[in-house]
Amino acid sequence: MKGALLVNLGSPDSTSVKDVKKYLDEFLMDKRVIDTPYLIRAFVVKGIILNTRPKKSAEAYKKIWWNEGSPLIVLSERLHKKVKEQTQIPVELAMRYGNPSIKSGIQKLVNKGVTEIFLIPLYPQFAMATTETIVVLANKIVKKEYPNIKITDFPAFYNKEDYISVLSNSIQKHLEETKPEHLLFSYHGVPERHILKSDITKSHCKIDGSCCNTPSPAHEFCYRHQCYETTKQVAEKLNLKEGTYSTSFQSRLGRDPWLQPYTDQTIENFAKKGIKNLAIVTPAFVSDCLETLEEIGMEAKHSFEEQGGKQFSTIPCLNDDKAWATTVANWINNWAK
Ligand SMILES: C=CC1=C(C)c2cc3[nH]c(cc4nc(cc5[nH]c(cc1n2)c(C)c5CCC(=O)O)C(CCC(=O)O)=C4C)c(C)c3C=C
Ligand SMILES: [Fe+2]
Ligand SMILES: [Fe+2]
Numbered sequence: 457m458k459g460a461l462l463v464n465l466g467s468p469d470s471t472s473v474k475d476v477k478k479y480l481d482e483f484l485m486d487k488r489v490i491d492t493p494y495l496i497r498a499f500v501v502k503g504i505i506l507n508t509r510p511k512k513s514a515e516a517y518k519k520i521w522w523n524e525g526s527p528l529i530v531l532s533e534r535l536h537k538k539v540k541e542q543t544q545i546p547v548e549l550a551m552r553y554g555n556p557s558i559k560s561g562i563q564k565l566v567n568k569g570v571t572e573i574f575l576i577p578l579y580p581q582f583a584m585a586t587t588e589t590i591v592v593l594a595n596k597i598v599k600k601e602y603p604n605i606k607i608t609d610f611p612a613f614y615n616k617e618d619y620i621s622v623l624s625n626s627i628q629k630h631l632e633e634t635k636p637e638h639l640l641f642s643y644h645g646v647p648e649r650h651i652l653k654s655d656i657t658k659s660h661c662k663i664d665g666s667c668c669n670t671p672s673p674a675h676e677f678c679y680r681h682q683c684y685e686t687t688k689q690v691a692e693k694l695n696l697k698e699g700t701y702s703t704s705f706q707s708r709l710g711r712d713p714w715l716q717p718y719t720d721q722t723i724e725n726f727a728k729k730g731i732k733n734l735a736i737v738t739p740a741f742v743s744d745c746l747e748t749l750e751e752i753g754m755e756a757k758h759s760f761e762e763q764g765g766k767q768f769s770t771i772p773c774l775n776d777d778k779a780w781a782t783t784v785a786n787w788i789n790n791w792a793k
Contacts, residue, residue: 459546459570460788461561462536463590464578464743466551467526471517477510483553488589491653500710513746520749528745531775532578535743538781543788546570552590559597566602573598574791575609576784578742580619581643581682582612584650588677610787614682615689618786622779623686624693627737630771631694636735638700638726641690643683643740644747645705645714651680665715680715686739706738706756707747723756727763734760737771742780744773 468479484490484501492500517526524530529551536549546568550561565573577590591609598605613619631639648663655661660674667674668681675681687703690696706719726734736756738748748770757768774780 457545457569458572458574458792459548459565459568460543460574460576460791461548461550461558461565461594462532462539462576462578462784463550463552463558463561463594464528464532465586465745466553466555467528467745468514468517469554471514471521473510473514476514476517477506479554480510480513481506486553486585486589488592489585491584491647491650516746516750519754520746526745527749528743531743531773534776535781535784538776538778539785539788542782542785543792545788545792547788552586552593558590558594559601562594562597562602562605566605571604572606572608574788575607576787577610577612579740580612580686580742581614581679581740582654582677583646583679584654585646587612588654608791610791611676612682613787614686618783620686620689620693622774622777622783623739624690625779626774626777627690627771628694630735630737630769634733634735634767634769636733636767636769637731638702638734639696640719640722640726640734640736641683641687641701641703642706642719642722642736642738642752643686643703643715644707644738645718646679647710648713648715651678651715654678683715683740690739706751719752720756720759723760723765724763727760727765730764732765733767733769734765735769735771738773741773743775748773 468475490497520527522530532549540547546565548561548564550556550558575594577587579586595607598607651661654677655674656677657674660672661667661678665680668684684703691701704717704719704722705715708714736752741748753770760768
């Protein structure tokens with residue numbers, strides 16, 4: 457029997473410093489997130505980051521937390537419910553870090569008699585720190601605990617026509633309402649070296665991004681190329697004029713260089729240049745979360761307004777949008793045919 461597993465990033469169990477610390481420990485000790493040798497990672501994460509960050513992050517989580525829990529988890533559950541309503545096969549939801557775990561998701565499917573799992577990492581663009589870590593962990597669990605189960609993973613869907621279409625429609629609706637002077641596509645960043653590590657050709661990708669418009673097999677796993685491509689395809693679909701939209705990268709952690717331009721600096725520069733009405737869309741995330749609701753919806757908005765900007769609007773992630781749930785259900789149903 458066939459079944460599907462939707463996997464998102466995860467959130468702390470609560471906004472307590474203890475739970476945030478536990479979550480960040482699991483997240484940041486993942487060698488595909490902080491990709492240094494183990495001893496350096498342990499020193500940096502356990503010796504430095506976990507001493508200060510959990511308190512700060514817990515405060516940020518408190519600002520966005522809902523009565524039902526973490527927005528990312530609640531919105532993923534709502535999407536899961538709508539997807540289940542549109543398919544005959546069992547579908548479970550799991551998180552890469554925290555709860556519900558990937559192991560529990562697989563166990564629930566196995567309990568229902570599933571022997572073939574369609575694994576859908578809920579990330580439009582491939583990254584070592586997102587798609588790859590999910591695929592690796594799910595396969596590791598299956599190999600160890602359920603050797604007779606087969607897994608098929610769904611690749612990054614950054615350029616799939618149906619995804620581009622639902623994303624574009626959600627953006628279009630917002631643009632008609634707010635009529636911004638500029639639309640910023642802000643993607644979660646990754647350290648620059650992650651781009652080089654994911655280059656399967658070992659020679660295509662360049663730190664400065666000059667490679668991303670030259671076709672290459674490397675792009676199947678190039679986060680930066682895939683982000684640019686999502687922006688490009690949405691811009692084409694919506695007929696956006698050159699110069700009225702751009703791409704930037706947010707949520708940098710630490711001192712190493714991450715993908716640029718940085719969102720916070722870009723937004724400040726727009727305000728300083730006299731842009732008054734700015735809209736932001738965050739297509740690396742399919743569910744609103746700390747990084748969209750707090751970092752963009754609160755921090756970035758504040759900085760834009762402080763520098764003279766007047767109207768700063770955030771376009772919600774696809775969340776449990778009806779057409780988006782139908783798109784995910786279609787992927788599952790086509791695979792299960
Ligand atoms: C969308 C894809 C994501 C990539 C790529 C990614 C990479 C990445 N993230 C960190 C560090 C942190 N990220 C944090 C939160 C967070 N990150 C993503 C997604 C991606 N991260 C999401 C959806 C969230 C929000 C989770 C939620 O509960 O709402 C955090 C925790 C919050 C904080 O303290 O700021 C950290 C830390 C690294 C190092 C990284 C490297 C590639
Ligand atoms: Fe590239
Ligand atoms: Fe992150």
